[in-house]
Amino acid sequence: MAFGKGHHLHLIDGSAFIFRAYHALPPLTRKSDGLPIGAVAGFCNMLHRYVEGNTGPDAPTHVAVIFDKGSHTFRNEIYDQYKANREAMPEDLRPQIPLTRTATEAFNIACKEKEGFEADDIIATLACQARDAGGRVTIISSDKDLMQLVGDGVEMLDAMKNRRIDRDGVIEKFGVGPERVVDVQALAGDSVDNVPGAPGIGIKTAALLINEYGSLEELLDRAEEIKQPKRRQTLIDMRDQIEMSKRLVQLDCETPLEFNLDDLEVRDADPDVLMPFLAEMEFRTLTKRIADQLGVEPPAIPDAPTKAAESAAAPEMPPLDASNYTTVRDAETLKSWVEKAQARGYVAVDTETTGLNEMTADLVGVCLCVDPGKACYVPLAHKASAGDDLFASDDLAEGQMPFNDALAILQPMLEDPSILKIGQNMKYDAKILARLGITVAPFDDTMLMSYAMHGGEHGHGMDTLSERYLNHTPIPIKTLLGTGKSQITFDKVPIDDAAKYAAEDADVTMRLWTLFKPQLHQAQVTRVYETLERPMVKVLADMEMSGVKVDRDVLSRMSNAFAQKMAGLEAEIHELAGETFNVGSPKQLGEILFDKMGLEGGKRGKTGAYATGADVLEDLATEHELPARVLDWRQLSKLKSTYTDALQEHIHSETGRVHTSYVITGASTGRLASTDPNLQNIPIRTEEGRRIREAFVAETGKTLVSLDYSQIELRILAHIADIPALKQAFRDGLDIHAMTASEMFDVPLDEMTPDIRRQAKAINFGVIYGISGFGLARNLRIPRAEAQGFIDRYFERFPGIKDYMNDTKAFAKEHGYVQTLFGRKIHTPEINAKGPRAGFAQRAAINAPIQGTAADIIRRAMIRMPAAIEGQPATMLLQVHDELLFEVENGAEDALIDTARDVMEGAADPVVKLDVTLTVDAGKGQNWAEAH
DNA sequence: CCTGTCACG
DNA sequence: GACGTACGTGACAGGG
Known part of the structure; x- marks a missing residue:
């Protein structure tokens, strides 16, 4: 079928692709022969990403990449200085030009050029032909010269910003419609192409004049009427030059072409052509990725003879070798290591202990590394081998320094301000x-350095980092401790084995630091690392060691009450089912509900078991008793097992308090994670669960004080997406959800109903999460079409939100990460994936700057807090994402609230000037339930 | 060890 | 036209 209505032609400005690729990438060379290849690599990546993105109803039916050919065109006949000021093509780019043609053909995309014609003219000709045939055209370029073609089904797409430019976009840029763009350009000229235009007249003035006179010709004919004397004279004197400029910028829609639109039909790539090409270019990552996607075996790419090129930038380090490590058994040797550290100014330190819980584990040994490869282990508390003796020995193993002697030597070094640990x-x-x-x-x-540079890319544990960046797998701890029931503690490990493992850890740490230190700067995250990551270590260590008092009796009483209620419910459930079964087994429950009782709506998950989640049971509960009882039982079961029972286990025997551990690198967005136990998910939403918080109490004579940011993420959204209405509402102290509802549903605030407000609230939160019609529909339990309607209305009312979402997605696609206001980078490696993963990645990318900025802000507050409350009888205990919990001596609560609130509300200053104020709510009480 | 479920922001 | 989708976490129980 000939090109016509319903068809969609994509025209890619090939030169633009090449130059962008060239400038975006470092000067890569092909490993085997050093051929410059960076631009080709970037070009192929862009082509591949382009092809990947071509899904959905808007996908093109026809496509071509258009290149310039030859430097002499008809425009040089008109004006010999045309493009005369262009810098010569960089030497290392020239040989890559023909390869980009080959690449285009390898992707099986039509590749067109014509001697003596600019790509723009070919694009213009094809666009005109396609438009005349009744089809649609998208020109993928950000070249403003092409804007004259927009309109009547022709649009531009700025691939860089992922922004479509239609008629309105052109008017925004040039102040006139596409049909008058050449007139404006003729007047304004173009320094890039060396088009002279009218001196002293830029785009703004040109648009003004053209709009006033209707056209360039009219303007020039009536130039005498212009009031400003200088402008009038210019137009009269420069008439010839202006008219010539117009001929220069006017694209030629009549380029004679030896092919037609039908030759440009979209074709799938042929793996037999594409893969060999990519392999020949030695693009390892891209070859593998595309091979995976095409479902073919990636061709082998031989490794370069040397790895020199790759490691040139990396510091030289000797290979890891355990036989070089020493075991320190006497004071003299230890002192010599400390002296080495002193001389160096830095030393890697690692401690070995009897367990993972820092509040209960005991120190077993210390290792130091002063230089890659030079490491030692100082055993301190290894137990004598029990040998065949069944009775474990409490005696210390031979050959260890006295514990306190060693610490006395190490302490000055560890505390020495001139030695970096x-x-x-x-x-x-x-x-x-x-x-x-x-x-x-x-x-x-090094863990935090990795987090600052690679957050979102991978984990930051030592094994991961060592494998990824040192190409070395450290000795697994399991080989020393064993696993499961027979697992031993580190003090039972023979010293010789322990030394190899421990010293290696210090060595690896030193090597990672050597590698990472200069990279922090290159990745532009030094400031993030130094102001948002590293200072958290001390703040959190202090909070964790403080712990929070938990009243065991309160928990224990609740536990018993829950057990009784659960027993009653269980009996009821069995009665209703007509048989006994394990209520806690989703599998058995599913079979009872959907097989035995024959209820409708059973859906099986990937394991073949019926889904019995709360949403499913809630639907069933409207009609049936059993699922309703199971929901009650589940709630109690959760509260009992996770909170009232498990929390008691975490009460420290000496402090009587619960000491959580925060994982600084736990969440990709910059949020903390809390483990052992998780104190960031203590119930609050239901009355019954909320009572768990009554067990978190203040010490006698003290009070708990809680301060939390009000709507911090929505405020950040208002700032980042620049939503005037939202910002104003926050300034006015309005109920933000009610305001949203009022705007969306045209309901005056004084007629607001709780239900309408609830819907608006769900939308507000949905926006933060990267909303979808499906998600909102499920959350609000309304038809999907209705939910989509809400979203459309929301975007219509707050267009900045839509822009923010698109801009953020485009940024992530281009850079592979998104950023918070404070510069934290959150990588989004899946953003260019195919299938549902792309959706996940896009929503995560939309959410990350908002959640991450909020996380940065509370981190800043926490870091400043100790100095701010210095002298006040108050201790910071817990952080729950937007809340800080303090324990304060009675009578000092209000002073603490004043101080802490100031710190929290001002935490963005002075780095980021928010358009919204941050507001902090405070409460106090004998327990956490009262304080919150 | 994985999956499903559910607690929080 | 269908599919599958709200973001970020951690802990527990069941089951292979």
């Missing part, structure tokens, strides 16, 4: 040493 997860070691009276400072943390 380098650790991997320093919070752990700092807490272990703090319990022994040692304050480690100053320090660097």
Whole structure:
């Protein structure tokens, strides 16, 4: 069928692709022969991403990449200085030009050029032909010269910003419609192409004049009428030059072409052509990725003879070798290591202990590394081997320095302000040493460096980092400790084995630091690392060691009450089912509900079991008793097992308090995670669950004070997406959800109903999460079409939100990460994936800057807090994302609230000037339920 | 060890 | 035209 109505032609400006690729990438060379290849690599990546993105109803039916050919065109006949000021093509780009043609053909995309014609003219000709045939055209370029073609089904797409430019976009840029763009350009000229235009007249003035006179010709004919003398004279004197400029910028829609639109039909790539090409270029990642997607075996790409090119930038390091490590057994040797650290000015430190819980684990040994490859282990508390003896020995193993002697030598070094201590997860070691009276400072943390540079890309544990960046798999701890029931603690490990493992850890840490330190700067995250990551170590270590008092009796009483209620419910459930079964087994429950009782709506998950989640049961509960009872039972079961029972296990035997551990690198967005136990998910939403918080109490004579940011994420959204109505509402202290509802549903605020407000609230939150019609529909339990209607209305009312979402997605697609207002990078490696994963990644990308900025803000508040409340009888205990919990001596609560509120509300200053104020609510009470 | 479920912001 | 979708976490129980 000939090109016509219903067809959609994409025209890609090939030169633009090449130059962008060239400038976006470092000067890569082909490993085998050093051929410059960066631009081709970037070009192929862009083509591939382009092809990947071509799904959906808007996908093109026809496509071509258009290139310039030859430097002499008809425009040089008109004006010999045309494009004369262009810089010569960079030497390393020239040989890549023909390869981009080959690449285009390898992707099986039509590749067109014509001697003596600019790509723009070919694009213009094809666009005109396609438009005349009744089809649609998208020109993928940001070249403003092409804007004259827009209109009547022709649009431009700025692939860089992922922004479509239609007629309105052109008017925004040039102040006139596409048909008058050439007139404006003729007047304004173009310094890039060396088009002279009218001196002293830019786009703004040109648009003004053209709009007033209707056309360039009219303007020039009536130039005498212009009031401004200088402008009038210019137009009269420069008439010839202006008219010539117009001929220069006017695209030629009549380029003679040896092919027609039908030759441009979209074709699938042929793996037999594409894969060999990519392999020949030695694009390892891209070859593999595309092979995976095409479902073919990736061709082998031989490794370059040397790895020199790759490691040139990386510091030189000797290979890891355990035989070089020493075991320190006497004071003299230890002192010599400390002296080495002193001389160096930095030292990697790692502690070995009897467990993972810093509040209960005991120090077993310390290792130091002063240089990659030079590491030692100082065993301190290894137990003598029990040998065949069944009775474990409490005696210390031979050949260890006295514990306190060693610490006395190490302490000055660990506290020496002129020696940088380098650790991997320093919070752990700092807490272990703090319990022994040692304050480690100053320090660097390779885990946090990795998090600052690679957050969202991968985990930041030592094994991961070592494998990824050192190409070395450290000795697994399991080989020393065993696993499961027979697992032993580190103090039972023979010293020789322990030394190899421990010293290697310090060595690996030192190597990672050597590698990461210069990279932090290159990745432009030094400030994030130094102001948002590293200072958290001390703040959190102190909070964790403080712990929060938990009243065991309260929990225990609740536990018993829950057990009784659950027993009653269980009996009822069995009665209703007509048989006994394990209510806690989703599998058995599903079979009872859908097989035995024959209820409708059973859906099986991937394991073949029926889904019995709360949403499913809630639907069934309107008609049936049993699922309703199961829901009640489940709630109690959760509260009992996770909270009233498990929390008691976490009460420290000496402090009587619960000491959580925060994972600084736990969440990709910059939020903290809380583990062992998780104190960030203590119930609050239901009355019954909320009572768990009554067990979190203040010490006698003290009070708990809670401060939390009000609507911080919505405020950040208002700022980032620049939504005037939202910002104003926050300034006016309005009920933000009611305001949204009022705007969307045209309901005056004084006639607002709780239900309408509830819907608006769901939409507000949905926006933060990267809303979808489906998600909102499910949340509100309304038809999907209705939910979509709400969203459309919302975007219509707050168009900045839609822009924010599109801009953020485009940024992520281009850069592979998004950023918070404070510069934290959150990587989005899946953003260019195919299938449902792309959707996930896009929504995560939309959410990350908002959630991440809020996380940055509370981090800043926490870091400033200790100095701010210095002297006040108050301790910061917990953080729950937007809340800080303090324990304060009675009578000092209000002073603490004043201070802490100031710190929290001003936490963005002075780095970020928010358009919205941050507001903090405060409460106090004998327990957490009262305080919140 | 994985899956389903559910607690929080 | 169908599919599958709200963002970020951690803990527990069941089951292979």
